[in-house]
Amino acid sequence: MESRRLRIPLISDQHRENVIIGKKVNNSTQAKFPTCRPALRDLSNKIGSQISNNGPSKNIVKKPLVKAIPNIDSTNDKINKLKISTNKVETNTTKNKPVKPIAPPKPLKKQESLITIPPAYSSKQLVIYDPDENTRKDVCSVTEYVEDIFSYLREMEAMYKIEKDHLEDHKTTPSMRSTLVNWLIELQINFKLNMETSHMCVSLLDRYLQVKKDIGRETLQLVGVAALMIACKYEEVYIPEVSDFVYVCDDSFSAREILAMERNILATLKFGLGKPSSIHFLRRYSKIARADLPQHSLAKYLLELALIDYEISHVPPSYQAAAACCLAIAILTDEMDLSKIWSPTLVHYTTYKLSDFRHIIRRFAILLDREEKSKYQAASVKYASASNYKISTNPKLKCKLVKKLLLEKN
Template sequence: MSIVPSRHELRKENQENIHPHLALKEDGVKQNIVRRGALGELGNQLKDLHPEKVNNDKATKPKEKVAVQLGGIKKVDNIACKENLERKTVREKPNKESDESPDSNDYTHDIMKYMQQLELDFPIKKRFLTGTKVTASMRAKLVNWLVDVHKSFGMDHDTLFLAISVADRYLQVNRTVDRTQYQLVGTAALMLAGKFIDVYPPSLEDYLYVCNDAFNKKQLLQMEVSLIKSLDFRLGFSIPIFFLRRYCKLAEVTLEEYQLSKYILELALLEYSVAHVRPSIQAAAAVCLAQAIFNDSMTPGLTYWTPVFERVTSYTYADFKHVLHEFACIVNRAKTAKDNVVREKYASSKLMKISTNLRLQGKLIKKYAAIPVKHEMF
């Protein structure tokens, strides 16, 4: 049995055990939804919880809340939300020289080819922020905030990747968005992605509350309409996590390697320099780097990108070597970055404290971190 959970299993866990509305029904306790400021410099500040949002029933004690200071934004984890528990079965490493693959008896190969074609048909352009009023720094702050809100709502993992993809694509076609509108774009993108993927997405009121009344109901709905029209009603874009699951299943990675691969991809969401890189390329670089890190290999291309992977993915190591280099640098920078919600998220014991693992300070990471990345290659 593969250690990589199926999307159906992850959804089931999310909706039954994590989503605030279901937790409310099961526990019989009114849960607190925390208001978050909009992005520090973008203007909004966190306010105290409204009295009407707090359960005054002293007979029922709510679960513990953990407060963390993130720059100028005080973040309190939603007490109704829990992180997904990945299954901890570890499989033996496959024979990487085998010509056999799990694709031989199903439609997986055709699906992968179709998703790769979608990457070419609907790409995120290189330097798509050029000419807009949104900067790379503003984008990083928004993504960081969206990761926090997404985690608090306990939404499907794919929802986060799709939401950021939608927000980036919107800026490609609407270059008039400024700093006062950018959080509205991100919130509407998350709401739209939640409707597309989650079985029980958060309510409209939840989004308004968590955004600290930075905008009203009418504005959020209007932005949602603007997003979907600008994207020509297309939301089935390729996202890195889709390819990552496939590649991890093919490689039969360990649980630690799987978690590290996800951590690398989520860190990459904050980086404007790789936002335009094809999702399948990002996934290939993440899984190859994760395996090399946990096996102390200095030659990830030779050791882990075998002819089987080349045939299944249609990529050689040379196709994503520069992306792997950039990912290694991103992992290295994350150790000292301030207000990095992704790093804090993956420091949880439920995610094996992967962001604090000492192997992330190994020779391979140091080797790539010492070499400047040539962004003109991207």
């Protein structure tokens, strides 16, 4: 296991999840989840209750008018003679020339931190602003290392990638996976875990399943619970006990079996737990795009829908975050032209163009259109709460932009 973890740079308070201070939440909108229910109730175990609805300028060294004389004595007489001779040279050179008055310097305007504009946008004279200008003095933001950190994270997501159609010729079907992930999101809410925990859990699940082709309905829930326990140990400060995981599985598996599966997952993945999740990239992209809280919440909702969807599970997290950020801002600002949302600043810092992930945006539109009739409602119920701005019930989710994206061809 990696001995040290990178510090993900913090962003402003408006984009921090899981901490709500001094904010009352209407209990009627909170999701009420069962405390004990097996994940694959329609496939195995007992049937439980359903859930409710540029570089620094070089210093210019000025040459003196008179070269220094070597081996000058330090006596006052000789120093004075040197000064007199210097003044004579200066007056002789400027004796017959008129002296131009020096204009006073113009007052400096408040400068913005600008970055060199890429050639593609130089003709349009578009400004690329610095998103970290206001957090340069914030030690927790580690702005001097931000670019290096996210460059490293993109390398890690390529190292621990998930293959497309990784459940092909597998005992586990996409429907079984979606049912399990929907249940894992319920556990994340029930145990009050961080978003990073559920994202990491699903990542471990998919990476393990693409190696182990013999995992079927008998042990799929066991793999999911063990992956969640690993993610809790990696992300959480206080983790649920093993007995809690036994309870939520309706005693279908013992504590010894869960711990044995935990060791199996770690050995299979060779303790490679450093893959970043889409929420890490989303926080950075929301800061660059200057997204507000409802827009950031909608983007998080889209990413949770993506966790359940098998068709998008192979897409790298950074691409998912870029698509979710762009679509969320466009929906809530009633903007039909996505190129106006994905500005040159976002292109510069994310290194992604709109054409790189437009097909993912269309997939998100399909998920929004199907969600009302979907049987996987954990994410919708979660984001129907007041703490998440009731974003899953926002009527703008059925706007003209979503309908336009549905008509586009892949």
